[in-house]
Amino acid sequence: xxxxxxxxxxxxxxxxxxxxxVLLLVANRITASATPGSxxxxxxxxxxxxxxxxxPALLLAWVFGIWIAVQSGAFSAPWLQLKLVLVVVxxxxxxxxxxxxxxxxxxxxxxxxxxxxxVVAGLIGVAFLAVVxxx
Numbered sequence: 466x467x468x469x470x471x472x473x474x475x476x477x478x479x480x481x482x483x484x485x486x487v488l489l490l491v492a493n494r495i496t497a498s499a500t501p502g503s504x505x506x507x508x509x510x511x512x513x514x515x516x517x518x519x520x521p522a523l524l525l526a527w528v529f530g531i532w533i534a535v536q537s538g539a540f541s542a543p544w545l546q547l548k549l550v551l552v553v554v555x556x557x558x559x560x561x562x563x564x565x566x567x568x569x570x571x572x573x574x575x576x577x578x579x580x581x582x583x584v585v586a587g588l589i590g591v592a593f594l595a596v597v598x599x600x
Contacts, residue, residue, distance in 0.1 A: 468536065475529035478522045483588060485519025486555065489562040490581050497571040508566055515563050523559060527552075548594040551587045558583060 492511040496504045530552070539545050558580060565571055572580065593599075 466532075468533070471529055471533050471536070475526060475533060478525035478529060481522035482519055482526050482559075485515055485522065486559055486562070486584060488519070489515060489559065489566065490577065490584060492566055493562055493571045493580075494574065494577045496566065496569075497574050497577055501569075508569065512563065512567055515566075519559070520563075523556060527556075542598070543600045544594045544598045548591055551590050551594070555584065555587045555591070558587075 488511055492504075492507060496508060534540050534545060562580065571577075
């Protein structure tokens with residue numbers, strides 16, 4: 466499989482994952498400030514989307530990303546190692562957000578705000594490292 470095809474597949478799956486991650490952030494924010502039980506249909510729909518779209522996109526992003534790194538021999542590059550740390554954090558945050566929504570135990574508004582900052586900062590860091598490859 467060509468490098469360009471792998472890169473395009475990786476970027477596409479990352480974009481779908483990021484959209485789903487933002488959806489989880491918004492759903493957690495809404496359920497944190499809503500009365501209990503009033504957002505059941507929202508939670509159900511978001512969790513269905515997460516299970517069918519976001520989680521497979523995350524898996525594909527990992528598969529294509531690792532495939533690219535193996536094919537290009539970039540695992541020893543410091544920029545990639547730092548990028549992997551950020552990606553692990555974003556993946557873990559995805560699990561935390563979907564788990565909270567599934568258990569109907571949303572984080573408080575302040576925690577959701579901090580998680581939003583982590584997501585945005587992590588995504589900016591990943592994009593910078595992937596494009597610039599500073600070291």
